[in-house]
Amino acid sequence: MPVEFADRMKNIKGSEIRELLKLTENPEVISFAGGLPAPELFPIEEMKKVSVAVLEEEGRAALQYSTTEGHGPLREKIAQRMNDKLKTNISKVDILITNGSQQGLDFAGKIFINKGDVILCESPSYLGAINAFNSYQPKYIEVPTDENGMIMEALEEILEKTKNVKMIYVIPDFQNPTGRTWSLERRKKFIEIINKYEIPAIEDNPYVELRFDEGFLPCLKALDTKGLIIYLGSFSKIFCPGYRLGWTCASPEILSKFIIVKQGADLQASTISQREVNKFMEMYDLDAHVEKIKSVYKVRRDLMLKTLEEELPEGVKFTRPSGGLFTWLELPENIDASELLKKCLENNVAYVSGEAFFPNGGKYNCFRMNYSTMTEDKIVEGIKRLAIALKEFM
Amino acid sequence: MPVEFADRMKNIKGSEIRELLKLTENPEVISFAGGLPAPELFPIEEMKKVSVAVLEEEGRAALQYSTTEGHGPLREKIAQRMNDKLKTNISKVDILITNGSQQGLDFAGKIFINKGDVILCESPSYLGAINAFNSYQPKYIEVPTDENGMIMEALEEILEKTKNVKMIYVIPDFQNPTGRTWSLERRKKFIEIINKYEIPAIEDNPYVELRFDEGFLPCLKALDTKGLIIYLGSFSKIFCPGYRLGWTCASPEILSKFIIVKQGADLQASTISQREVNKFMEMYDLDAHVEKIKSVYKVRRDLMLKTLEEELPEGVKFTRPSGGLFTWLELPENIDASELLKKCLENNVAYVSGEAFFPNGGKYNCFRMNYSTMTEDKIVEGIKRLAIALKEFM
Structure with missing residues (x-):
């Protein structure tokens, strides 16, 4: 059926994150990919x-x-x-x-x-x-x-x-x-x-x-x-x-x-x-609810940064956010984060590769990790899996 | 502030219906303007x-x-x-x-x-x-x-x-x-x-x-x-x-x-x-709910058509819908429904003038009336008000 779409449709593609989220629905996967709030805190x-x-x-x-x-x-x-x-x-x-x-x-x-x-x-x-x-x-x-x-x-x-x-x-x-x-x-x-x-x-x-x-x-x-x-x-x-x-x-x-x-x-x-x-x-008190969210996310951020520090090999850099949901990692120049992601998914851990965050593309060695969704034990276990995949890859 | 908007914004204007709905929020007004379902039937x-x-x-x-x-x-x-x-x-x-x-x-x-x-x-x-x-x-x-x-x-x-x-x-x-x-x-x-x-x-x-x-x-x-x-x-x-x-x-x-x-x-x-x-x-049973809605709207449609028949002067035509929410009225060629609407609003009754329903415009003597929202007594009273305004206008 040769239906004609508007020109703008050539510019539009599905979000890689939302496609990735489907893969990570498997409960075996420890996912740092989404930007999901912690559901256990919902009122x-x-x-x-x-x-x-x-x-x-x-x-x-x-x-x-x-x-x-x-x-x-x-x-x-x-x-x-x-x-x-x-x-x-x-x-x-x-x-x-x-x-x-x-x-x-x-x-x-x-x-x-x-x-x-x-x-x-x-x-x-x-x-x-x-x-x-x-x-x-x-x-x-x-x-x-x-x-x-x-x-x-x-x-x-x-x-x-x-x-x-x-x-x-x-x-x-x-x-x-x-x-x-x-x-x-x-x-x-x-x-x-x-x-x-x-x-x-x-x-x-x-x-x-x-x-x-x-x-x-x-x-x-x-x-x-x-x-x-x-x-x-x-x-x-x-x-x-x-x-x-x-x-x-x-x-x-x-x-x-x-x-x-x-x-x-x-x-x-x-x-x-x-x-x-x-x-x-x-x-109810929305401020009090926000305080609760913050106290949980702060613990998770601290734990994620500490574990990254301990587990990741030399040459990997990451940001130290003072709030929000994400940290951003930079690998050595020669490592493609989307190739690494394939290995990670085999090891049941996920993140979002960085390239899609550059509208003009061309940057391959970075990725985003979320610390709000996963519980503490999963954060540690997930980073360990990531580190193993990364060491094999490097 | 000389902010520049995209060209398409010249084509976009607010919906006349939604603007009109604000006018008809006054509870004195009997409004046949919206396409609102009857709220008394909400489950x-x-x-x-x-x-x-x-x-x-x-x-x-x-x-x-x-x-x-x-x-x-x-x-x-x-x-x-x-x-x-x-x-x-x-x-x-x-x-x-x-x-x-x-x-x-x-x-x-x-x-x-x-x-x-x-x-x-x-x-x-x-x-x-x-x-x-x-x-x-x-x-x-x-x-x-x-x-x-x-x-x-x-x-x-x-x-x-x-x-x-x-x-x-x-x-x-x-x-x-x-x-x-x-x-x-x-x-x-x-x-x-x-x-x-x-x-x-x-x-x-x-x-x-x-x-x-x-x-x-x-x-x-x-x-x-x-x-x-x-x-x-x-x-x-x-x-x-x-x-x-x-x-x-x-x-x-x-x-x-x-x-x-x-x-x-x-x-x-x-x-x-x-x-x-x-x-x-x-x-619950959505079918049963739809049946309830239909039975109420059918009574209102019947009443609206009957009252239009009785109250409106010669030369006004209207459709006889077998379902849905609306009937459509055509006035004699020389009458502008948006001018008539002004008179109607003075009499606390409202409808939507027809011109906006023609994307290329140019048709002034018709209007849309809704029969789902107003209760029976208001349908009769509203059409009487409309008929008075119309007779004065003709």
Whole structure:
């Protein structure tokens, strides 16, 4: 059947992570591949009470269509939370509820990108974002990064000599995949630069509340003076991903575009999910829940870093994230992480090879490991298996 | 702030219906505008038990990320239901779960439409579909319709002389906005024609189970011999829209495109909503629920048609739908339904003016009325108000 697809479909391929997740469903496999929250921390008992309360108190409204922007009280709580935690100065009207922050990425591509336009991003960057943007046929320029995040001199140099940059995509806190966090200085400089060039920037910030130490850094949105930052937030990592709820926070002119795009895309996020998450925040203490998550992930991060240190051979480097879900490993130049992965899968341990995180490809010796999903004993056992595979391979 | 948006944004505007819905939130207004199911029929008590059961039995999985394709047992039940009710011959693997069928419309545009490509649709057609497709900058050719649906001679004539037709969009059962249903003969002829030209067709069929009489007509997907029909289904009208769950059923090559587009767009539909709807179908009788809905809507349709007959002046025509949610009214040529709507809103009664249902515009004397949302007394009172406004206006 010779059905003709649109040109953009040539750019779109399935996410390697989601394909890999199917392989790792085998319970024998110790998987550091996903970015899954620890399911044993989900507030199951609380959500039983919450579900019944929502249906009892507001059942008809909860099961009906609702507004595209999202449930008012939930948007209000999100705005308040951002102001409290991240020092933004926003309100309910600046928030659109989306299906996870992933949907905000797709919408950003739709709103800003003509075919051939340039997106700047960190090198490496989140592959789910790259997959979303690819529908709109952009070109990418990867901006070099170091342990303090995107390198601002490099960013400015690229902006100076590149036409058609329509959007900059960044993850300033506990980046996916590297786990790195931007310094305050870089954040301020970034705002200065985007103000000068007047380029909108997507601040993808799903992990920001999962900081393991006492430090504080303002989000880019809190430093934004020209309304150029589009902040994407999510309940997936601080609550549960199963509800598929996230949000976009942007200045009115930009947010209005997100809202009409949301209308056409799927009318609105789930009414009942929105009301359930809102009710959870009324009946229980989300802060306390986040604290619990953080304390567990901190132990797992510590254990993963310690075990990597002990088990891995010389010549393998890894990042030391101060929050979030991931560490990023660099192998000696001559080792291809996707070849190594095949060996690892034989040994029932998995990670995500690094190449897919570089939108222009070409980097083969790195990979991402998640420390939030696996329990402590599995973290140790999994790294041992990885080390064995790696030593055989080297 | 001179941020530059993508060219496609010029094509996208907010849905008039959703804007109108805000106006009609005032409880004084009797609104025939929305396509809202009757909230008094929602299975609230049942869903309390269902929610608790899902969290109790499968809480961790229900709150976690899951596969893009959707929850296996739900996809299986949908396939079985389509085979039973609509005489298709499909299975679980032919189904992708989406956020309502609206998301399937957006994906269809993304998958098939390059800028300037032609979409054929019924004249008039569903404005939510037009809004979704507009993101991909198509041209539309409206195919004339009569009381038996799309006119096949007209369709064939257009296909013969038009290049770049990439997709045909149709609603064969209880069409939105006209309430009309295609005859069996037209359905068979349609398949013959698309087979000849090898053009994929979207069969948008959210109302098909809401047939008020005993008749049966196979859906287009059941007649499809070349895998060209992409069937969109929804739980919004037979269950509750608040969960935002629908599905796409298509042949493997086409469905695989929908799946990778779903990955980039928002990863997956809500895990917990899918499991709740699945559990409802296990614990309760969805057929019995649909019967209850139908019996209520049938009474309302009968009452609306009878009251329109009694109250409206000569020269106003309306359709007599055998199912679904809508009837379609045609005023004398010189009357602009959106001007009349202003007068109606002053009288606290609302409908949706017809112009937005014609993708190329230009038709002003018709409007859509919904009979599923308002109770019997409001249907009578609302039509009386409409008749007063109309008589003043004429």
